[in-house]
Amino acid sequence: MSGGVVGMDAAGKRGVMADGAGAGGAVAAAPGGTAAGGPLGRDMVARAVGVHKEYMMGGEIVRALQGVDLDVYRGEYLAIMGPSGSGKTTLFNMIGGLDKPTRGMVFIDEVDVAQLDAYELAWLRCRKIGYIFQSFNLLPALTALENVMMPMLFANVDPDEARDKAVAILRRVGLGDRIFHRPARMSGGQQQRVAIARAMANDPAIVLADEPTANLDLHTGKAIIDLLKELSRTLNVTVVSATHDHKMLNICDRVVWIRDGKIERVELRENLQITVGSIDGQEE
Ligand SMILES: Nc1ncnc2c1ncn2[C@@H]1O[C@H](COP(=O)(O)OP(=O)(O)O)[C@@H](O)[C@H]1O
Numbered sequence: 038m039s040g041g042v043v044g045m046d047a048a049g050k051r052g053v054m055a056d057g058a059g060a061g062g063a064v065a066a067a068p069g070g071t072a073a074g075g076p077l078g079r080d081m082v083a084r085a086v087g088v089h090k091e092y093m094m095g096g097e098i099v100r101a102l103q104g105v106d107l108d109v110y111r112g113e114y115l116a117i118m119g120p121s122g123s124g125k126t127t128l129f130n131m132i133g134g135l136d137k138p139t140r141g142m143v144f145i146d147e148v149d150v151a152q153l154d155a156y157e158l159a160w161l162r163c164r165k166i167g168y169i170f171q172s173f174n175l176l177p178a179l180t181a182l183e184n185v186m187m188p189m190l191f192a193n194v195d196p197d198e199a200r201d202k203a204v205a206i207l208r209r210v211g212l213g214d215r216i217f218h219r220p221a222r223m224s225g226g227q228q229q230r231v232a233i234a235r236a237m238a239n240d241p242a243i244v245l246a247d248e249p250t251a252n253l254d255l256h257t258g259k260a261i262i263d264l265l266k267e268l269s270r271t272l273n274v275t276v277v278s279a280t281h282d283h284k285m286l287n288i289c290d291r292v293v294w295i296r297d298g299k300i301e302r303v304e305l306r307e308n309l310q311i312t313v314g315s316i317d318g319q320e321e
């Protein structure tokens with residue numbers, strides 16, 4: 038975990054707007070995604086350093102994260118596994134720039150999130166990060182096409198271009214024949230595919246998926262996991278997914294085990310295979 042200090046020199050810079058315009062995640066796409074060598078040695082796309090997050094609840098302090106250090110590498114598929122209440126969503130909100138740590142630092146694409154004002158943060162979220170939620174969170178009044186176009190329109194993409202690109206992404210996620218459907222007329226699996234297409238719309242550097250299969254049946258959940266994996270590999274997009282779903286273990290590059298707001302351990306999938314039997318029976 039210590040190999041990735043590269044890039045930290047640049048980290049404090051506020052150059053996100055200028056740099057970011059040309060340096061979107063998709064530009065870094067390496068055809069075929071070089072799986073050889075594993076995630077280590079790739080450049081970093083996000084980094085948490087000594088992150089603490091505390092909430093006040095009825096006069097009590099809830100220590101949701103207690104000193105989390107995590108490097109996230111470009112193009113990897115990272116699963117964050119842990120019981121309910123262990124801090125997965127809180128960690129997501131940090132890596133996704135949705136909330137700021139009480140203590141510690143978060144870098145997204147080498148930018149220190151704490152240095153950004155509200156406008157810069159909104160810019161970063163819109164262009165660099167795609168979000169996928171358990172409950173899909175599509176806008177019900179909009180068609181699949183309009184839902185996918187939305188982040189591009191926020192990013193000032195020309196509407197015709199946004200439309201063409203939305204159609205292409207929807208085809209890619211297997212919904213070419215559903216582009217004018219509204220969410221209510223789609224199954225859960227189809228809605229999650231629209232959400233994935235929406236998350237990919239601005240060629241993000243990172244896609245954050247918080248329990249993306251929790252509202253889906255086994256078969257549909259597996260299809261969604263496979264789709265995320267395929268997109269991550271072919272587009273070289275980093276996927277970070279919080280989950281209880283052990284199906285995710287079969288396809289991720291690394292697993293971060295989190296408990297009580299602390300990272301217990303980080304494992305490469307190839308090492309995980311050895312212990313997979315005990316995972317099925319719930320570890321420890
Ligand atoms: N907005 C909040 N206010 C107070 N406590 C919170 C808030 N969000 C999360 N928590 C608490 O922080 C801990 C971690 O929550 P969370 O990150 O949602 O865990 P997970 O996603 O792993 O289920 C839990 O104890 C939870 O109750």
Ligand SMILES: [Mg+2]
Pocket residue numbers: 125126127247
């Ligand atoms: Mg959660």
